[in-house]
Amino acid sequence: MQTPPEEMKPHVAFLPSPGMGHVIPLFQLAKRLVFDHAFQVSFFLITTHSSAAQDQFTRAAAQLSPHLRIICLPEADVSAIISQDMRILTQICVITTESIKPLKPMLIDLNPTPVALIIDIFTTDVISICEELSIPVYSFFTASTPLLALSLYLPTLDLEVEGEFVDLPVPVEIPGCKNMRTEDLVDQVKDRKNDEYKWYLFNVSRLQYAAGILVNTWENLDVQRITALKQNSFFRSIPTPPVFPIGPLIKEEETLTEKDAEILAWLDNQPCESVLFVALGSGGTLSSKQLVELAWGLEMSQQRFLLVVRKPSDASASGTYFTVGSDEDDPSAYLPDGFLEKTSGVGVVVPSWAPQLPILRHGSTGGFLSHCGWNSALESLVQGVPMIAWPMYAEQRMNATMLVEEIGVAVKAAAEIGEVVVGRKEIETVVREVMEGEKGKMLRRRAAELKRSANEALESGGSSDRSLSLLVDIWKSNLKI
Template sequence: MVLSNKNPHLVLLSSPAHPTPTIELGKRLVTCQSVKVTVFVSCFVKAAAAVSKTIGSIPKTELFDVIQLPPADISGLVEPGHTGLTAVVSGVRVTKPAFLSAISALETPPTALIVHVYAIECLKIADELKIPKYVYTCSHAWYLALILYTPVLDEEVGGEYADKKEPFLLPGCTPVRPEDLPDPMIVQTKKDYLEFLQIGLDFPKVDGILVNTWEELQPKTLAALRDYQLLGSIVKAPIFPIGPIATEGTAGLKSELFYWLDKQPSGSVLYISFGSMGGLSVEQMTELSWGLELTQQRFIWVVRPPMAKTGSGSAPKFGHNADDMSSYVPEGFISRTRDRGVVVPHWAPQVQILSHPSCGGFFTHCGWNSAIECIINGLPMIAWPLYAEQRMNATLLTEELGIAVRSQTIPSKGVVGREEVATMVRKIFVDEEGRKIRGRVKELKLGADKAWSHGGSSYEALHEMVKHCQKSR
């Protein structure tokens, strides 16, 4: 059976580290373009059960299906405990044969293949099937520009990037400071950098690029990506800004936490979470706790066990274990703040909290998905970048978009003191600066809503992408 031009079949492939953004893109393609979508989800062995549970909760229809590939065992390919880009790409390579077999066996032949940026080497499968191939970058356009330009930097910059003092110039874009480089670029002699470089080298082979931003959010960077005299000379494929695409929440969720939220004044609660892999030292947790007490601010804090007794303030942490929260926050903190704060162990329904009328700000690790969730809810941020490209995200949010504040101390390099924590909280909830930030983020929220309205920039970009893949076939 071959689909008609009116109903193409798009196949999507996630990377093991980013299944949710790919699934959400698939949903958007179905709801906005009425195309048939099959999403293949790759995952690591340790995450297989959780991914299976997530997939099982997604309603499947005639136009939308999500299939979990066999879990990738990378124990013999990377060092134990390694969680960087090498691990992610290795997981893709392990599942590649299973993906080829699965896509070849589909009852409805695919019209085009869209892969997550960290699964870009699977585009070779599209060549075998003789179908168009696209890459989905679920981060922003500035990060995409850096990926595209890394092969040029690799030839032009002598020595380690992190040792340089001057920012790295990206044609037509904001320069990238050495301290803002994403983790894979920090040490060029490591495998993570070689994988990152290879991704940049593979981009010129694509037929199109989808990126999780929108025209009105990053017009200058998107223009540079399309300008042949700037970055467009590197990759001539069309750029489709199709954001904001974020995780959908569950409507009507009720618990003791939400009964508490319902009683708080509008815009009064600070939500604090550092992502599923964000860890703080005991020293940093202590300073954050006292900073919250100094402000008397209402809050919800998702607390995870500390990564270390002392040392740097924050870092990626994996494999959290259950523990008694009172043993790693200051003595009496939970009881002293009980009237205005809630401490939640390990996990909280972030999407539902951020969309609640009582939520007034987000103390965040600056993952791009979290940043987008803030923007679409019109919330200011306290930026606390930890790993991956989050330092770039924090700079974009604070310096270019003007919707966040951040500490002078880089959290991954030192402990941020309680006074500075309190100052940042007051900035977004009390000070004049916070009023301006709130006004700006509400403008961006309206722009995001407009981008996905019928005829909006992202709505039309997704429509153009579907037309493009049909013409390219």
């Protein structure tokens, strides 16, 4: 196929909010447009308080293609605005608001004018800018369909319910969808007096102004909610923009360091599906007490494991959101005394960060103890690996419930009633159950089914391929030649 000249290529711009969980899915879509559909892309990055992981990503991404241009927005001075007691979402939204102030002239200078700007849930401030410039805005909702349904319903819930949603005596009834238990609600809506709730409500209230909502899932994974979002009379009346399930879009490869190669070499020497991978996401941080219980639970299970660990924090479960990928600590300083010696030869401990996708893809990996962030959940589903659900913050509890109770590909490690910390005995039981029990075999069969389903959705003519092709046709029809 002959490559069209530059002036004939449709041009799409992207603007994710801070955090690798937002950047990566949007970038995967950008790559697909460039390499599979002959688009040119301008990918704006917010650099204010960017993590070491994002800086590393930026350097690698800039080398991929001349048709995929990385544009770093100038770092904004937020020192007088952001305080230590601000919750993560408030910080993200404040950083975004300040960082996009120079965006309008930068969009005007793009040549040719983009046929679309693709944002995520926390960069909706640019909608008004793009209205002035006649650039259609599409929202790429990078989280799960349960959160999308709740988010679209939230403005109505806000008007109809007094007091706190977590105090409701019954689950939240979302039109056309499964009811949602109040304990599974996303953290950002659990305290309506906090600025975090106001920011969340502000952003989701603006979803209706998008030209379309892209979702990182596929139709067969959640038929009920996707059908409701497209057809239910409530969602049609909001009105909800057209919904395009285009996933699963996950990282396709990772740049491996010498340390990463050593990890994979260790996996090469383990039996098939014998290793439990334990990783709690880019921002997840356990408390000191919970880390001790997790460590001893792994040791008691007598299963092979690969544990990604970082310095515990008793202040916040999302304590490393803005520092992921920075300098590593020595795990022996905060793991229990004797743990490393007792598990030598059976387990490997990796400080801070590990190459998640190659590990999940490896034949020796038989389970994944995960925080249930949506990107990690998708990576596990695409590789056919069953999960132990360990939700920590944000929307991870609702994802865990979906994975355990609806999709049937995970079990949940639960603390005893009245306790916050999951005990070592429970961890031992759940790990054994997944890695060597009958339940684990059932989960593994279900995971293999979902792996096939995900691949079929992305293949030529599959449901997600058709959704993306429809978007491509819309954007090409907007091309002014």
